[in-house]
Amino acid sequence: MNFVFFSPHFPGSSGEFAIRLHEEGATVLGIGDASYDSLPPRLQAALTEHYRVENMESEDETLRAVGFFTHKYGKIDRFESMNEYWLESDARMRTDFNIDGTKADFVDNLKQKSKMKAFFRQSGVDTVRFLKNPDHESAAAFVAENGFPVVVKPDLGSGASHTYKLSDQGELDYFLHTKPADTEFIMEEFIDGIILTYDGIIDHEGVVRFQASHRFEQSIMKVVSDDDHLRYFCLKNVDPDVERAGRSILEAFGIRERFFHIELFKSNKDGRLIALEVNMRPPGAWMTDAINYAYDVDVYSLWAKTVVHGGSGEPPEGHYYTGYASRKDRKHYRHGHEEILHAWGDAIVRYDEIEAVFSRASGNRAYQFRTDSLERVREIADYIQAEW
Template sequence: MKVGPLMHVVFVEPRFPGNQKDFVRGLHEVGAEVSAVGEAPLDALGSDLHAWLTCYEQVGSVCDEPALARAVQAIHRQRPVDRLEATVEAHILPVARVRAAAGLAGTSVRTAHLCRDKPVMKDALREAGVATAQSMGGGDASEILKFGRRVGYPLIVKPRAGAGASGTYRVEDESQLAELLPTLGVGVGAEVAVEEFVDGHEAFYDTLTVGGVVVHDFMTHYYPNVLEAMRTREVSPQFITTNRIDTAAPYAEVRDLGKRVIDALEIGTSATHMEWFFGDKGLKFSEIGCRPPGVRAWDLYCAANEMDVYREWAACIVHGRKAQEASRRYSAGIVTLRPESDGRIAGYDGLDRVEARFGESVIDVHLPPPGTPTQPVEAGYMANAWVRMRHPDYDELRNMLDAVGRWVRVRAT
């Protein structure tokens, strides 16, 4: 492997979502030569990306594998390419296929496929002895209904290659399942993932790995669980990364679970994002992506650990090692503030109280100005207003985020 300024990394889609440019920045800062393939025209990239990139190729879609391959080849003719990297869920598998065809180092097609196809992933992990929910994938309604009779209800139904809670349904009985399946295209060519419902606390475990060895890891909790958070306007959901990962004994079991998943799926040098549940049935693995988490969770890891996680990822890619230790000084979290109704933002109540009580703990806020159209509840944690905070004590931070959720009202008309 080349290191330092000799390594030329092509990064896929540097402009959207907004924090994509931080991966490019990290690669540039650790000494790589960086080029990119994206969907925006060159003049839309902005001055930062122009300064960091050596070459850029525009394509209609970065998931169009022939177009992506041609773009990488065009860059390679100008500067020999050493690595091809992507960090967005939908990009991981097509990039892996182009990478393999070009003979470049990085996540394999097998690993990318296992991390993308949830039923196949769970089959592979069960074979490796990892505790996970019973599941199946397919497009035959009769087989799905048989699975429901065998496993029992409730069930979770979602896109076979989905990410997060997008397009995910909790189904309470067979009649509801039979009614739902045609709306998802089952019977006319579409396939879905169907899983046993696992009750319990939901959280996620994220890592940076080098050659399959975890060099950085982070543990983050949801309050409430994601399905409730993405379906219920009345709650102000939050997720919090804890600074107790090295000291609280229960996290050792999650870390061991994560290591077994990484080994089973043969994840090499990559970011990972793993969802897990703990309840009456014990610790259960949910799913993994060989990519960073969404909703800018890495920003919280940066603030909590007083380090640049994007740069750490780049150091792992380029130099095969981490550059800095996580301080674990803070826990950090986000609380989502939902508009009282759909419409347009009219204003905010309670912000002065938050500033007076917790101002020194606020990392940043997002408050769409009056007149901004609201986004639906299911659009996610950062769709409307939010506040991000940090504090050395996890329990105190959770109380603070709860208070922000109670005090701040987002008025809409």
């Protein structure tokens, strides 16, 4: 298999996927804006060749790189990055070189939130009521039907950037007056609830080869807007309702041979699961490692085996609950690092700094820890994030 890996060096976890592909026998060909000499030694060893481009946004440069690889190594079997940001450019390369996978004519359904909702309805999973391109008149009608608060967010893209909760008419008027003219927004009803994810790996035939679920009891939108610290928990088991909803959504989208990350609200009011977003990539904020610690697996290797060999067997069971708790440099915390290690050292499996580009949502530095109960990982997160 000739596998072109776009941006194998960033984010950091991408290198692990590339290394496992090499270990499974794939010819891994990298394209990125970093020099070969600057890549970590393990990643250098995994790449058969690395083609440096000056600007990763340049389609012409990427076309030349893939053309060079095609001439030298033969037909390219896969073209992937593991980053949502490059979803559209990945699809264009697959289209231009007739490479297996999601093509350019379908990618908008995975990037535009308004188009996702049609597939959610097809899946039978409830979805958030929404309005596309709100103006004063249509927004007033939407609020009259659904009430305040409402949520506004860019229709295109992922993450919580430029996502706002509007609680009254004054905030709505201000948003409509100041919103960027070059960005299309959607307005959604506000759901009071937690986020549960359905994460995993699906093979070329549509069989789920691995599954996991994370629980977010914070609003990610509020974390970003308030520059707050983040916490989440990787669960030991996938709730059956979450699994049913997630698999229905995968079927509706026709997803094949990908890592997936599906976000669902669980309403505090009535317990309903409500589809929020689907992302065809590994989850961020160390969640791939959280999965590894909770399930005692190497999810990077599981993905590589699925891509190269097709995957086999039933999804493994979880053994632990894994927690993530970040800290922000601007905050004053009650317990220092050494205190945390003294109190919870047996449970802590990782402590590290966060790449700066992700720090607004994920924190400046973070701890990962695992125990045999959800209550205990909450207790550890409370201790780490306790403020003066």
